[in-house]
Amino acid sequence: xxxxxxxxxxxxxxxxxxxxxxxxxxxxxxxxxxxxxxxxxxxxxxxxxxxxxxxxxxxxxxxxxxxxxxxxxxxxxxxxxxxxxxxxxxxxxxxxxxxxxxxxxxxxxxxxxxxxxxxxxxxxxxxxxxxxxxxxxxxxxxxxxxxxxxxxxxxxxxxxxxxxxxxxxxxxxxxxxxxxxxxxxxxxxxxxxxxxxxxxxxxxxxxxxxxxxxxxxxxxxxxxxxxxxxxxxxxxxxxxxxxxxxxxx
Amino acid sequence: xxxxxxxxxxxxxxxxxxxxxxxxxxxxxxxxxxxxxxxxxxxxxxxxxxxxxxxxxxxxxxxxxxxxxxxxxxxxxxxxxxxxxxxxxxxxxxxxxxxxxxxxxxxxxxxxxxxxxxxxxxxxxxxxxxxxxxxxxxxxxxxxxxxxxxxxxxxxxxxxxxxxxxxxxxxxxxxxxxxxxxxxxxxxxxxxxxxxxxxxxxx
Numbered sequence: 001x002x003x004x005x006x007x008x009x010x011x012x013x014x015x016x017x018x019x020x021x022x023x024x025x026x027x028x029x030x031x032x033x034x035x036x037x038x039x040x041x042x043x044x045x046x047x048x049x050x051x052x053x054x055x056x057x058x059x060x061x062x063x064x065x066x067x068x069x070x071x072x073x074x075x076x077x078x079x080x081x082x083x084x085x086x087x088x089x090x091x092x093x094x095x096x097x098x099x100x101x102x103x104x105x106x107x108x109x110x111x112x113x114x115x116x117x118x119x120x121x122x123x124x125x126x127x128x129x130x131x132x133x134x135x136x137x138x139x140x141x142x143x144x145x146x147x148x149x150x151x152x153x154x155x156x157x158x159x160x161x162x163x164x165x166x167x168x169x170x171x172x173x174x175x176x177x178x179x180x181x182x183x184x185x186x187x188x189x190x191x192x193x194x195x196x197x198x199x200x201x202x203x204x205x206x207x208x209x210x211x212x213x214x215x216x217x218x219x220x221x222x223x224x225x226x227x228x229x230x231x232x233x234x235x236x237x238x239x240x241x242x243x244x245x246x247x248x249x
Numbered sequence: 250x251x252x253x254x255x256x257x258x259x260x261x262x263x264x265x266x267x268x269x270x271x272x273x274x275x276x277x278x279x280x281x282x283x284x285x286x287x288x289x290x291x292x293x294x295x296x297x298x299x300x301x302x303x304x305x306x307x308x309x310x311x312x313x314x315x316x317x318x319x320x321x322x323x324x325x326x327x328x329x330x331x332x333x334x335x336x337x338x339x340x341x342x343x344x345x346x347x348x349x350x351x352x353x354x355x356x357x358x359x360x361x362x363x364x365x366x367x368x369x370x371x372x373x374x375x376x377x378x379x380x381x382x383x384x385x386x387x388x389x390x391x392x393x394x395x396x397x398x399x400x401x402x403x404x405x406x407x408x409x410x411x412x413x414x415x416x417x418x419x420x421x422x423x424x425x426x427x428x429x430x431x432x433x434x435x436x437x438x439x440x441x442x443x444x445x446x447x448x449x450x451x452x
Contacts, residue, residue, distance in 0.1 A: 008428055016397075040431065046444045047430040048398050050379040054391070055399025056271070057309050057380065063275045064305050 011041050015048060108246050110211045117239065118205055121167045121198060133158040135165055144168040159192045160185075163199055170202060175210030182206050197223075201231040213247050253280060258326045265315045268401070278308050282327065286334040293338060303341065307334045310369050319365040329366075336370050344374070372447035378440050382433045390426035397423055 007030075013019050014027050031038050123140045132140070134154070138147035151157070151165040166181035182203035189196035204219035220243060224235040256264060256277055264270035264277075286307065287300035295303070310333055314320045320329065383391060392411065396402045404416045404423070413419045434441045 008431070009424055012424055012427055040435075042445060043431045043434040043441055044427060046379075046434060046441060046448060047427060049448055050376075050383055050430070050444070051394045051398045053309070053313060053376065054380055054383045055395040056312060057305075058391075058395065059271060059399075060275050060305055060308050060312075063272065063279070064301065067276070067279055 007037055007040065011037075011044055015041070015044050104242070105245055105249075108242060108249065110208050110213060110246060113239070113242060113246065114205060114208045117208070117234070118170075120171055121202060133161055133164075135161045135168075139164040139168055144171045148172070159188060159194050162188060163195045166199075166206070167202065170206050170209065173209065175206050178206040179203065179210055179212075197230050200229075201234070208243075213243060217243050217247060253277075255281075258322075261326060262315055262320070262322070265312050271312065274312065275308055278311070278330075279304075282330055285327075286330060289331070289334060290338050294342065295338065299338075299341075303334060303338050306337055310337070314365045314369065319368070321365070333366055333369070336366055337373070340370050340373055368447050372443060375440055375443035375447070378437070379444060382430060382437075385433070386426055386429060389422070390429070393419065393423050394426050394430075 010019070010023075010027060014024065019027065031041060123136070134150045135147050135158075138144075138150050145168070147168040148165055151161055151168075162181045162185040166178045166185055169175075169178035169181065182199055185195065185199045186203060188194075189199055200219055201223060204216045204223070207213070207216035207219070217240075220235050220240060223229045223231050224237075224240055226232055254273065254277070256274075261274060261277065264274045283300075283304050286304055287297070290300040290303050291297060307330055311320070311326075311330060324332070383394075386394075393407060396407045396410065397404070402410075404419050407423075408416050408419050411419070413422070
């Protein structure tokens with residue numbers, strides 16, 4: 001626009017249809033001959049159309065603001081949808097966990113628990129052969145049947161023989177014999193204090209192998225309750241829970 | 250509580266063309282289409298705020314196109330709004346330089362169906378610049394110009410609403426505001442050219 005234009009007001013009036021027919025005719029003649037004037041009118045038309053659009057936008061915006069509380073509710077709805085999805089995922093996870101739990105429960109057995117828990121007793125290597133009985137030596141050499149044979153070939157038994165022959169029987173899956181000799185070892189350990197804690201743990205395992213869960217549980221619970229027990233870490237809450245499930249089966 | 254009326258496509262188009270019809274038409278559009286269109290934006294990298302902003306623009310564009318007789322009715326209003334919403338949002342993503350490869354592929358795979366929409370998208374940036382120019386005029390100019398050109402109020406009606414001494418003062422003020430806006434456009438010839446290309450105005 002020419003800032004000094006004397007036509008601007010006239011153009012505005014023309015745009016607003018405020019000019020009389022004679023003035024309109026005169027201006028339209030000028031517009032057909034004056035490109036700059038026509039361009040100025042074009043810009044005024046664009047300005048007017050822009051304002052109309054701006055007005056519409058403001059009206060829609062104001063209705064939108066008014067409707068916002070409903071929009072917030074919708075947003076809450078979205079949050080609810082998210083929550084719904086979270087719940088769905090949680091439900092699926094719950095089903096998976098429940099499924100695993102059911103599988104765990106139905107597949108639970110003494111043998112399974114025993115196999116997961118059992119590790120053959122390891123004789124400390126810092127002890128030499130001196131002072132070791134024949135049974136212990138055979139056991140140390142992993143000759144389990146020889147250890148059993150050696151035990152039964154002699155009528156005189158050293159203080160640790162019951163313990164090692166029981167270990168050999170346990171390894172050979174002869175739980176009745178293992179229990180018998182571990183029980184004897186446990187009684188003698190009251191006086192000898194030899195392998196007392198080890199006997200408790202492996203006797204419990206022997207009970208488990210022999211499907212005597214009711215007898216195994218008190219021993220495992222005792223070990224679990226004693227943080228100073230050398231086998232304390234081997235008896236977890238989860239293991240005890242599975243034992244209790246096994247008891248109920 | 251205000252009665253919530255439902256309108257057929259034909260009734261809605263007629264409503265938009267009546268001076269008092271914009272308000273109920275906008276409310277109807279929000280009530281019936283926002284959820285549907287908002288989900289599209291949110292499923293394509295947008296937030297709920299983006300969805301609200303885009304829907305506002307969709308409503309404005311739709312009413313503007315109907316009022317300018319550029320909605321041909323080749324599709325239902327719902328389909329048209331969906332196309333408008335999708336194209337505006339993809340254009341916005343492009344502008345933000347955030348559109349993913351997938352979204353851009355989608356855009357090229359789905360051509361703009363309606364000529365009215367393609368014109369709107371082509372001039373979108375220009376319209377946004379124009380809105381900023383009007384905002385820069387200040388509240389008084391906006392009030393007077395919107396009252397006069399959008400609400401079609403007379404100078405006397407504007408005088409009744411605003412505290413000016415007499416009609417001539419309002420008239421002068423309106424004139425100065427228009428002059429200022431015209432000057433801003435003359436300083437931005439590219440913008441004026443873009444707007445003119447897509448305006449098809451009737452003076």
